[in-house]
Amino acid sequence: MTEVSTVVYLATESIHNNDIVGKIEETGEKLSNAIFRFLSRNEIRGVHLATDEEQLQEDVYVLKDAIELDLRDLKDRDRGNEGDPTILYRNFMKAVKEKEEEYRDKELSGYKRLFCVPSFALGLVMASRIRRHYTHSSWFKISSLNQMLKVHGAVSQ
């Protein structure tokens, strides 16, 4: 049994145990975030699978975790620097690359397109750092974001 499945097993078996959140958090920030997200997914009722919006939110939150790490490590002299994001946001760029690869061969082409443009994904993730304001807006859905990319996503400097 892997570390993740052990904790998930504990969580499901001890759902009334108030210590379970603490136990999950003890596994470290990265793993505990993954576990909480896994637990919040509906994996049981086939008729209520995740909507496109829920999928998008989850993907954005994964990228947000990466950029929070980058921002934490960013030195003061780099803060506000509009330089190369591949240097400033290494963890984010790695995560967005992984997302692009995850969707490369899938039918969900809208996601693939989104993560093929890291600068656009960076904007989305930065916007998601303000709680709810953008992520709960009417345009924060895969179809609208793809339309945005289609209309004005190819402007060079």
Added chain:
Amino acid sequence: MLERMANPEKPPLDREAIEKIRRQLLNPASDKVALKGKLSEMERAFRGRGDVSKWNEELLAKIDAQFVKRYLDDAGQPHDHLFFPNNPENLNAFTQYYQDVDHLLTMHPDLAPKYAREYFSYYAIWEMQGYAFPMPLGTANVVKTLDELAARYSRGFCEVSIPQVSESLDLPPPLRR
């Protein structure tokens, strides 16, 4: 822009000084070069950025509502003067929007980054930002409206390089509005 307004660095000018310069710049007879010179330190400070997550979503929703109130009609469609240069109605709408947002920042200092009001005053001097017209803050409905307009007038967003072309072909410089 919300990131810049969240800059934790104390601005070199206080809000009153920035506001005084902003009002003087509105006077056509003012010495604009000298006044803009007084803002040079602010320009440097405004390049810094802060933690955008310091913004409270309830305050942003209120700011967004002011955009809707000043720039959209009852059907939610943008007024014609939105994002339009040299238009008195657009300038008036922005002045009202600026006052509304400044009032919100004054009333809810705990919901905004520490120096948001000062940096917003500076941002409101839109000529200093290199804009052709005043831009409301990029809240959710502004993004939505801008996207709708960009989709509707997509040809208006074509990238052009006329100056370089005219130089290489020895043509006269392009006409500017």
